[in-house]
Amino acid sequence: xxxxxxxxxxxxxxxxxxxxxxxxxxxxxxxxxxxxxxxxxxxxxxxxxxxxxxxxxxxxxxxxxxxxxxxxxxxxxxxxxxxxxxxxxxxxxxxxxxxxxxxxxxxxxxxxxxxxxxxxxxxxxxxxxxxxxxxxxxxxxxxxxxxxxxxxxxxxxxxxxxxxxxxxxxxxxxxxxxxxxxxxxxxxxxxxxxxxxxxxxxxxxxxxxxxxxxxxxxxxxxxxxxxxxxxxxxxxxxxxxxxxxxxxxxxxxxxxxxxxxxxxxxxxxxxxxxxxxxxxxxxxxxxxxxxxxxxxxxxxxxxxxxxxxxxxxxxxxxxxxxxxxxxxxxxxxxxxxxxxxxxxxxxxxxx
Amino acid sequence: xxxxxxxxxxxxxxxxxxxxxxxxxxxxxxxxxxxxxxxxxxxxxxxxxxxxxxxxxxxxxxxxxxxxxxxxxxxxxxxxxxxxxxxxxxxxxxxxxxxxxxxxxxxxxxxxxxxxxxxxxxxxxxxxxxxxxxxxxxxxxxxxxxxxxxxxxxxxxxxxxxxxxxxxxxxxxxxxxxxxxxxxxxxxxxxxxxxxxxxxxxxxxxxxxxxxxxxxxxxxxxxxxxxxxxxxxxxxxxxxxxxxxxxxxxxxxxxxxxxxxxxxxxxxxxxxxxxxxxxxxxxxxxxxxxxxxxxxxxxxxxxxxxxxxxxxxxxxxxxxxxxxxxxxxxxxxxxxxxxxxxxxxxxxxxxxxxxxxxxxxxxxxxxxxxxxxxxxxxxxxxxxxxxxxxxxxxxxxxxxxxxxxxxxxxxxxxxxxxxxxxxxxxxxxxxxxxxxxxxxxxxxxxxxxxxxxxxxxxxxxxxxxxxxxxxxxxxxxxxxxxxxxxxxxxxxxxxxxxxxxxxxxxxxxxxxxxxxxxxxxxxxxxxxxxxxxxxxxxxxxxxxxxxxxxxxxxxxxxxxxxxxxxxxxxxxxxxxxxxxxxxxxxxxxxxxxxxxxxxxxxxxx
Ligand SMILES: Cc1ncc(C[n+]2csc(CCOP(=O)(O)OP(=O)(O)O)c2C)c(N)n1
Ligand code: SF4
Ligand SMILES: [Mg+2]
Numbered sequence: 001x002x003x004x005x006x007x008x009x010x011x012x013x014x015x016x017x018x019x020x021x022x023x024x025x026x027x028x029x030x031x032x033x034x035x036x037x038x039x040x041x042x043x044x045x046x047x048x049x050x051x052x053x054x055x056x057x058x059x060x061x062x063x064x065x066x067x068x069x070x071x072x073x074x075x076x077x078x079x080x081x082x083x084x085x086x087x088x089x090x091x092x093x094x095x096x097x098x099x100x101x102x103x104x105x106x107x108x109x110x111x112x113x114x115x116x117x118x119x120x121x122x123x124x125x126x127x128x129x130x131x132x133x134x135x136x137x138x139x140x141x142x143x144x145x146x147x148x149x150x151x152x153x154x155x156x157x158x159x160x161x162x163x164x165x166x167x168x169x170x171x172x173x174x175x176x177x178x179x180x181x182x183x184x185x186x187x188x189x190x191x192x193x194x195x196x197x198x199x200x201x202x203x204x205x206x207x208x209x210x211x212x213x214x215x216x217x218x219x220x221x222x223x224x225x226x227x228x229x230x231x232x233x234x235x236x237x238x239x240x241x242x243x244x245x246x247x248x249x250x251x252x253x254x255x256x257x258x259x260x261x262x263x264x265x266x267x268x269x270x271x272x273x274x275x276x277x278x279x280x281x282x283x284x285x286x287x288x289x290x291x292x293x294x295x296x297x298x299x300x301x302x303x304x305x306x307x308x309x310x311x312x313x314x315x316x317x318x319x320x321x322x323x324x325x326x327x328x329x330x331x332x333x334x335x336x337x338x339x340x341x342x343x344x345x346x347x348x349x350x351x
Numbered sequence: 352x353x354x355x356x357x358x359x360x361x362x363x364x365x366x367x368x369x370x371x372x373x374x375x376x377x378x379x380x381x382x383x384x385x386x387x388x389x390x391x392x393x394x395x396x397x398x399x400x401x402x403x404x405x406x407x408x409x410x411x412x413x414x415x416x417x418x419x420x421x422x423x424x425x426x427x428x429x430x431x432x433x434x435x436x437x438x439x440x441x442x443x444x445x446x447x448x449x450x451x452x453x454x455x456x457x458x459x460x461x462x463x464x465x466x467x468x469x470x471x472x473x474x475x476x477x478x479x480x481x482x483x484x485x486x487x488x489x490x491x492x493x494x495x496x497x498x499x500x501x502x503x504x505x506x507x508x509x510x511x512x513x514x515x516x517x518x519x520x521x522x523x524x525x526x527x528x529x530x531x532x533x534x535x536x537x538x539x540x541x542x543x544x545x546x547x548x549x550x551x552x553x554x555x556x557x558x559x560x561x562x563x564x565x566x567x568x569x570x571x572x573x574x575x576x577x578x579x580x581x582x583x584x585x586x587x588x589x590x591x592x593x594x595x596x597x598x599x600x601x602x603x604x605x606x607x608x609x610x611x612x613x614x615x616x617x618x619x620x621x622x623x624x625x626x627x628x629x630x631x632x633x634x635x636x637x638x639x640x641x642x643x644x645x646x647x648x649x650x651x652x653x654x655x656x657x658x659x660x661x662x663x664x665x666x667x668x669x670x671x672x673x674x675x676x677x678x679x680x681x682x683x684x685x686x687x688x689x690x691x692x693x694x695x696x697x698x699x700x701x702x703x704x705x706x707x708x709x710x711x712x713x714x715x716x717x718x719x720x721x722x723x724x725x726x727x728x729x730x731x732x733x734x735x736x737x738x739x740x741x742x743x744x745x746x747x748x749x750x751x752x753x754x755x756x757x758x759x760x761x762x763x764x765x766x767x768x769x770x771x772x773x774x775x776x777x778x779x780x781x782x783x784x785x786x787x788x789x790x791x792x793x794x795x796x797x798x799x800x801x802x803x804x805x806x807x808x809x810x811x812x813x814x815x816x817x818x819x820x821x822x823x824x825x826x827x828x829x830x831x832x833x834x835x836x837x838x839x840x841x842x843x844x845x846x847x848x849x850x851x852x853x854x855x856x857x858x859x860x861x862x863x864x865x866x867x868x869x870x871x872x873x874x875x876x877x878x879x880x881x882x883x884x885x886x887x888x889x890x891x892x893x894x895x896x897x898x899x900x901x902x903x904x905x906x907x908x909x910x911x912x913x914x915x916x917x918x919x920x921x922x923x924x925x926x927x928x929x930x931x932x933x934x935x936x937x938x939x940x941x942x943x944x945x946x947x948x949x950x951x952x953x954x955x956x
Binding site for chain 2: 029057058059061063073074078079080081082083084085086089091092093094095096097098099100101103104121122124125129317318321322323324325327328329331333335336337338339340342343344346347350351
């Protein structure tokens, strides 16, 4: 199989965004995933979100590990560099890339196997460093690419396609991320694009590591009766805690936004994540409240979605390490290498 | 060799202490005193994998001929550790000397009649002259420096000067240290015949030389090469590399006004992550490196293969220790040669650089970045604990201000503007090296980096021909690497000979000294020091030109010999291994014995 370029059809009058690009400019190669795979819907939501944000394609880096989910960066924004790394290690490569150029927009796509099993360590540490990126987990409860084994996110009591019952407790990506100190945690569903697009935009705008757990049914191995990651189950048990919207920097924030259950989270770049509480009980700025809420609803088999936790004031990796404003990779060599005289001076202390 | 004869500037001094007692500064003072007297000197730490309380030794070799290798003789032992006293006493060469703390009586059977034993009541004198407990312990160490100064005729003025420089910011300490030194000095003058027949004598001032460890030199090399991202996970004996890089960056890379840093050092969660970070940063166009040791390389292997296949520059510094497994973390070996050469699954091979001393560590660290970027591949700098953590006297490091990094074939927006289409993995000029672009530059340069089967466009492929095209091109690139890596260095014998020695890295010093001794025995050998893998043309020529080639290395399995046999034809029956792998730096005697035995000569080592 070779690289399939998507035929590019220019429709006259096709809508362009603020930098003059059409939706098509944010697409990638044709997907080779199974028809109906949740991951493809997430790809579509990403295309929409990035287009709406008028992101310059070359400023995006698309990072992933290994799995069906990790293949998807090839399917959006063909004008961005992509990096399909090794299984479970996307976070470290993204960390290095963003260390070298802090102006890039980091977008990591991972799977539940990629993040919660083999890559569990790196998942935790990219959060701990608060690397400024979107960390998107396409969560289907199975290892799709290796043909349907349970993943660590499979719920206890759920069954495999062959009827085998999973006995182990699941690792809950959002609760784990919140308890590890993530600065932004959200959950969405591949089947709810209307909710997902603004979630993605908010996560990208957030100045730190934004973890998005997106339930993304695997039609081939985990869409049956007994699965808790199927389309049917997710639709039935999905519950919105909050709704998010991203308001660009120059847009006016109306007074009504501050009213009652709606409140804006002002970001450093001037944009605003506008959060509306779908459930008045929910407080996404307090970890305890968020975790307690998640746990209460988990017990009833409900899947809580929306922006679940946010703290835009946690210093990101660059602030923590006090690195200079300019991308490190762009620093002129003259400023990096102290030169001959300095070396001679330094060596006086070695005599 | 008897030690009783007059020997000037040719002795081995060994100091046995307990780690954590602050003997390092006393030992450093001894080293520097000899250094400033113009005497070629090396210092080797023999320390335990422990923080406090276990025995540790420091071995100083002074040698007017400039021999740097370890020498199994011990002329003067300073036995400060009661725990190891018996062993230390036994280790003194016949005719040698031993200094011990005579505050407490020794058991009678702990004596030897073929050496001279000097008892100095060090603890007693310290207790009488210093108040604070911690100071007493420290001053006991400084006091033996005074004793040795009298016995070995070290220049007191030099020592005073050194104290002044070391404690310039804490004048009180100068007085205390000087007092301790003089107490020791005067005691020895009064009670023993000073100086000893083995002693030091000023022979210059060592202008043009420095004392440095390999780890410091590598850290400095990374700084000078313009590395901006360093990722690591602490592991002995490589930790000093990042410690050095950090302190040099703090000195040279911080904006004095804003405090902004022109670098980022990331202490990763493990070596896998460190490798990923280095690969990610290089992919974006920064120079990034990771220092580690054997266990770290094992963990990094999957990523190393990735970087090889996806063609991402990256610099891996392996300061080798003793394996297998955790092995002996504070002992030295050259036992990762094979692993690094072919690290990772599938058909992979990587350039290795073998510095033999800290001077070369500096130069080769810079070279490693140039090679990695030129070849778009992982490059290994293979140091070891002996080079990395011991104090070496080497010629001053030099820097050419005209140096600019070789960034290799990188296409920036201006270059892309002139092209119809960018093809990531296309060899346009036959050297096997394709062009790369950097994220953040231009959508025209966008491509997909992947470790899965790919074609020249970077697209996913399972097509046999497309796959093989890339794999074969990587071999062309390997041939290019042979012409770019540091060449091997030939030291011909003064007499025509068909005998040769091949060695690399820290075995160099032992070979240099051994060749002189072998020549005295009538055995003449040419010496080629391998400085890189893949082997450059000189290595093959050397193999062809000799009937017997001794391959000297510090591992059990003759790893370099194995590499040579894989790369060159019909040499198996001409290669003879000389191996040393007990964890101590290889002494020259090992090479002398190995060669002379094989030549049918028995020598007393
Ligand atoms: C080191 C390593 N071990 C195992 C594999 C095989 N493998 C490929 S994808 C995968 C699981 C992927 O699961 P997930 O991350 O959930 O992605 P999905 O396919 O479900 O989207 C495994 C085990 C591998 N590629 N590398
Ligand atoms: S196997 Fe599952 S996860 Fe993979 S492409 Fe098919 S539906 Fe998607
Ligand atoms: Mg999965």
